[in-house]
Amino acid sequence: SAVISQKPSRDICQRGTSLTIQCQVDSQVTMMFWYRQQPGQSLTLIATANQGSEATYESGFVIDKFPISRPNLTFSTLTVSNMSPEDSSIYLCSSRTGNYGYTFGSGTRLTVV
Amino acid sequence: GENVEQHPSTLSVQEGDSAVIKCTYSDSASNYFPWYKQELGKGPQLIIDIRSNVGEKKDQRIAVTLNKTAKHFSLHITETQPEDSAVYFCAASGFGNEKLTFGTGTRLTIIP
Numbered sequence: 001s002a003v004i005s006q007k008p009s010r011d012i013c014q015r016g017t018s019l020t021i022q023c024q025v026d027s028q029v030t031m032m033f034w035y036r037q038q039p040g041q042s043l044t045l046i047a048t049a050n051q052g053s054e055a056t057y058e059s060g061f062v063i064d065k066f067p068i069s070r071p072n073l074t075f076s077t078l079t080v081s082n083m084s085p086e087d088s089s090i091y092l093c094s095s096r097t098g099n100y101g102y103t104f105g106s107g108t109r110l111t112v113v
Numbered sequence: 114g115e116n117v118e119q120h121p122s123t124l125s126v127q128e129g130d131s132a133v134i135k136c137t138y139s140d141s142a143s144n145y146f147p148w149y150k151q152e153l154g155k156g157p158q159l160i161i162d163i164r165s166n167v168g169e170k171k172d173q174r175i176a177v178t179l180n181k182t183a184k185h186f187s188l189h190i191t192e193t194q195p196e197d198s199a200v201y202f203c204a205a206s207g208f209g210n211e212k213l214t215f216g217t218g219t220r221l222t223i224i225p
Binding site: 001004006031033041042043044045048058092094096101102103104105106107109 | 147149154155156157158159162202211212213214215216217218
């Protein structure tokens with residue numbers, strides 16, 4: 001399965017600022033996914049990112065708040081914009097290899113103060 | 114869309130005993146059901162998965178069973194060890210629906 005590197009691993013940010021999270025996969029993958037995991041909660045899909053096309057956002061998530069880039073088949077970024085304390089969460093990148101098999105990065109732990 | 118329910122939310126088991134976590138799903142088109150283990154400070158790790166054309170799959174101490182008619186699947190861990198303590202998530206996805214929908218998670222504690 002693919003190995004995913006995600007950075008930063010954690011950050012503390014001021015409200016109103018933006019943070020860009022990077023996700024690097026060690027092999028070419030068609031689909032990459034961004035999830036949010038609020039403290040003590042399950043994983044909620046933010047958006048699906050395919051190379052060469054705009055990301056597809058889930059209900060409740062909008063591009064202005066969570067812009068995503070997917071410049072090639074091994075890399076993606078998620079930006080959390082105009083942050084508020086409610087954005088404090090773990091953000092996870094995931095990719096799918098083959099027909100199945102979703103692999104996750106170790107996550108970015110974001111605290112907004 | 115798909116909805117996945119998971120029970121119990123917490124589970125404490127004596128070391129050496131078995132643990133069972135159950136999930137139900139709503140979309141009959143779902144055909145892929147993975148289980149993830151998440152340790153503190155880490156991302157979810159795939160521990161076992163099953164596809165809809167299989168009723169049971171086993172990997173050493175871990176097994177998953179699937180009942181497509183009832184739309185539920187279960188994780189079985191035998192001979193539990195302290196290192197099995199973690200949060201476990203079930204999930205579902207299917208052809209034409211590439212995204213994983215996760216259950217709410219089960220915090221498993223193994224009591225030495």
